[in-house]
Amino acid sequence: MARRIVLRSEDDEPSGSPEDLTIEYAEELNDQQYAAVTADDGPLLIVAGAGTGKTRTLIYRLAYLVEMGTRPQQIVLLTFTRRAANDMTARASSLLDGRCEKVRGGTFHAFCLEVLRQHATAIDFPRNFTVLDAADAADVLSVLRARGDYGEGDERFPQKNTLYSMFSSATNRDETLRETITKRYPQFTTLHDDLKTLRNEYRRYKKDHGLMDFDDLLRRTLELFDDNDDVRHQVASRCRHVLVDEYQDTNALQAQLVRRFASVHGNVTVVGDDAQSIYKFRGADFRNIFRFPDAFGDAKVLKLERNYRSTQPILDLANHVIEQADRSYDKTLFTERTEGQCPAVVPAADGDMEARFVADMVLRLREEGVSLS
Numbered sequence: 001m002a003r004r005i006v007l008r009s010e011d012d013e014p015s016g017s018p019e020d021l022t023i024e025y026a027e028e029l030n031d032q033q034y035a036a037v038t039a040d041d042g043p044l045l046i047v048a049g050a051g052t053g054k055t056r057t058l059i060y061r062l063a064y065l066v067e068m069g070t071r072p073q074q075i076v077l078l079t080f081t082r083r084a085a086n087d088m089t090a091r092a093s094s095l096l097d098g099r100c101e102k103v104r105g106g107t108f109h110a111f112c113l114e115v116l117r118q119h120a121t122a123i124d125f126p127r128n129f130t131v132l133d134a135a136d137a138a139d140v141l142s143v144l145r146a147r148g149d150y151g152e153g154d155e156r157f158p159q160k161n162t163l164y165s166m167f168s169s170a171t172n173r174d175e176t177l178r179e180t181i182t183k184r185y186p187q188f189t190t191l192h193d194d195l196k197t198l199r200n201e202y203r204r205y206k207k208d209h210g211l212m213d214f215d216d217l218l219r220r221t222l223e224l225f226d227d228n229d230d231v232r233h234q235v236a237s238r239c240r241h242v243l244v245d246e247y248q249d250t251n252a253l254q255a256q257l258v259r260r261f262a263s264v265h266g267n268v269t270v271v272g273d274d275a276q277s278i279y280k281f282r283g284a285d286f287r288n289i290f291r292f293p294d295a296f297g298d299a300k301v302l303k304l305e306r307n308y309r310s311t312q313p314i315l316d317l318a319n320h321v322i323e324q325a326d327r328s329y330d331k332t333l334f335t336e337r338t339e340g341q342c343p344a345v346v347p348a349a350d351g352d353m354e355a356r357f358v359a360d361m362v363l364r365l366r367e368e369g370v371s372l373s
Contacts, residue, residue: 021067023095029060036302037061039269043262043296045247045289046271047329050318051309058245058271059088062103063096065241072102074240076261080249082106088245108254109214112221115235116212122228123220129210137213138164144201150194158188158195167199171215172283174252218253225260236264247272247292251283259295268296274329275322290327307333311340 026034033053036046037060048054066072079085085105092100104111113131120127132140142160151157158166162185170180177196181188188195206212212220225232239261244250247270250258262268270292277286293299307315315333322328348354366372 017068021064023060023063023067025060025064029057030306032302032304032306033057033060036304037064039300039302041241041265041267043266043292043299044269045292045299045301046269046304047289047301047331048271048273048304049307049331049333050273050276051307052304052333053306053308054271054273054304055088055245057304058243058269059092059095061269062088062092062243063100066092066096066099066103070240072099073104074238075103075243076111076239076241077103077105077243077245078108078111078258079105079245080107082110084245108257109217112217112257115221116217116224119224119228119231119235120220122231123224125207125212125220126210129212131217132206132211132213134164134214140205140211141167141198141202144198144205148198148201150198155191156187157191158185163195163198166195167202168213168215169283171219172251172253173285174256215253218257222253222256222260232260233264236261240265240267242268244268244270245272248274248277248286248289249279249284250288251285252288255285255288255291255295262296266296274327275325289329301329303329303331305331305333307335310335310337312338313340313342317343317345 025037029037030053033056036044036057046054046057048057062075062077065075077085077088079088085107089100089103089105092103116125116129117127120129138160141163145151145157145160145163166180166185166188167177169175169184170177173180175183177199178192181192181195206216225235242258242262244258249272258268258270270289272289274286274289277284280286293301310318310333312335315335319332322331346357348357362372
């Protein structure tokens, strides 16, 4: 008997149904996790407190979308390390099947590189452009700095690594160079005009030699989308669902890219915690997590509050500290582990004293037989 083969185009809607599911989602997840995993299409913000199973929820969400019929190749999983993306797709595959390995997972920079390899000619770059790492980019700046006789006067001119950090900061924060210098490098305020000239030379040099640094991968992809609507639509059409981990650690460019990637289907799930942002030094803006509902007007906001890592006395203190924030999502962490020793509040004069205290405590606990892991 001949088999009947049905051909589907990339534009076909997912064809799965709840009756076809093989994973017992309701049994394996708590109520809040289940609501997040099985949420309807559309923009979704999952505010996940510490220890509430954020990664588990995102993995189950990925598997659920595949089970419901979304083609894995049309799911984009954006993380801050390649290892994190690989771990998530591998765990989703163990949970469901090998289809999850076909999800397009990786970092923002890797995904932008993929886009630019296909469409760089639209912004007058060769498709085989060379990517500069941070060290190479700093070396280029060093050459241009010397060639232009910068720093020959009485004022101290920034060295190559400072130049790279300064220009990178302005790009990732989507600030003018003057704003970045004023806020973070005030000692170089009087050198603004020379620094702006040098940055323009740096950009021309990269363009003339077919080079992009890591920041260009983001900046040029935004430029590509904003100047070529057909390209944006083509790329976004292949992103039926966009999943973003650690959204509170995105910078200005990354938040804009998420909106472009989701601009056709509007299906974007971001997971993060407004109380856990740690990458401000590299341009992360935790306010992106508060801006998400405004950027996506019909966004649903769900919370994960059940903690699996700590005892209630620790969570009570954490909840109290979080309440003092100028702005935060209303969430109360709780656990079934209600008993436990009250946490100690140890005042420290400075960061060095705090670090020494933590190190001493770790050593003492190890000597008492507590495992480091």
